[in-house]
Amino acid sequence: MAGLSIQNVSKSFQLDGRSVPALDGVSLELEEGQFGALIGPSGCGKSTLLRMVADVFAPTAGHIAINGAPPQQARRDHQIGFVFQEATLLPWRSVLDNVRLPLEILGPGHVPARSPEELVRLVGLGGYEHASPSQLSGGMQQRCAIARALVASPRILLLDEPFGALDEVMRYRMNFELLRIRAQTRTTALMVTHSIEEAVLMADRVFVFAAKPGRIVDTLEVDLPRPRRLGTMDDPRFNALVDHARHALFSQLPHEIDHEVAHAENV
């Protein structure tokens, strides 16, 4: 089956000799070219799930398939693009050389669909090609990391809060830029975000997580028309979906909190 398939995946970590479950029985499907978004509270295992899809480590139980193959194979075939939660640029390389890194690892046989120079301009870093990462702001570093993840034309793109460090305007610009690039390449994408609006704006499917242990509590099908635009957010269906996702997310909060807040504000 093409696309991404995650079946009943669990992961436990060893902590002080105890085995602590981080993810418990997570299942999700994305067809090839679909865009998935993960939202959920901090520490619920979103980054952990992305790492297992990228074969950084294996699940404790369950199966993951990328276009029908195990993650290990997808990784070895250089099919995975990953944007880490921290930009993780190599400080001794310039912006352009950081973006080039995956091509260097692929070797000279690979001809990129988009040149590193073009990608650097595309993420709005034109003029900063020869700057060192320490000369960039956090958001600029993250955009550089996005360019790096795209340069080798991956078949699956994993994004861990890629736009967390961006201001609102730049964030929307990058949202639409990413959607545009992806529409051309038909790359399957899975993105972690803390913004419900961003999840609904970009994704075909939104997976809402709960913590302790991490699990999916709700899956939203976003049937808003593409291409998505700023106007999409005025669509009543958009707002309905955002409300739905928010309720799914907040249903995890114990109800006492509402009372406590109300109480605190009344005093």
Add this chain to the structure above:
Amino acid sequence: MPRTSERRVLEAASRWLAPAAVFLALALALDQWVARGGAPMTIPRPLDVLHLLLREQATLLHHLGFTVLTAGYGLLGALLLALVIGVAAYAWPRVEQPLLGYGAVLSSVPMIAIAPILSVWLGLTLGTRVLITVAICFFPLLVAILQGLRESRASEQELFTVLAATPLQRFRLLALPSAMPFLFVGLKIAAPLAVLGALIGEWNGAEEGLGVIMLNAMFGLQVQRLWATVVVACIVSSLTYAYICVIERVAGFDRTAQEAT
């Protein structure tokens, strides 16, 4: 707000002029003290030492050449050895701990005591003196390289995992560049040590070299000459340090310079 060129001058002044002025003042004070006869015999007048330095410039430089050569070969040899062993330890992590253990013990052996034995065994050759220098410089370089090769962050390692880099690519593109700042720290420690190693080698028997003049001056009770050689040794040691700093900056591994721009 002064313009940048003016500020440069001011910065250079505070960096070089102030210490130089302090040094000069101390030297002159010392000179006066010795001139008035208040000082012991073993302390010469700085001005006399300066005169001697200028008068015997040619001889000193001639001998210095040999010392610098020994130090250079020794530092280079130690660097190559530390790189080979460091990379081997990177490839086989299990040997790292035993290696550091042996290295620490060996490096705690006082070279000044071992040097005569080495000289007796191996003869009074350039090779022996270089070997002594290598022995002195090796351990700080090894520690720096081992530490440096392990220095990359976990997230950087993850990046290379996701990119399916081969072990060789991981070494060349991640471990080695991460190690460079550490390597330079090691070199800054080892370079002045190399001068020391060369001097120790020469004390144990050589025809030419700064250490030879030093020894002769000492036994001949030529106080000014002895001090002149000490001054030269100090200057050369500091210059080796400065030399490494320059290479570091030119090669672009000076992180502090990068962040300042």
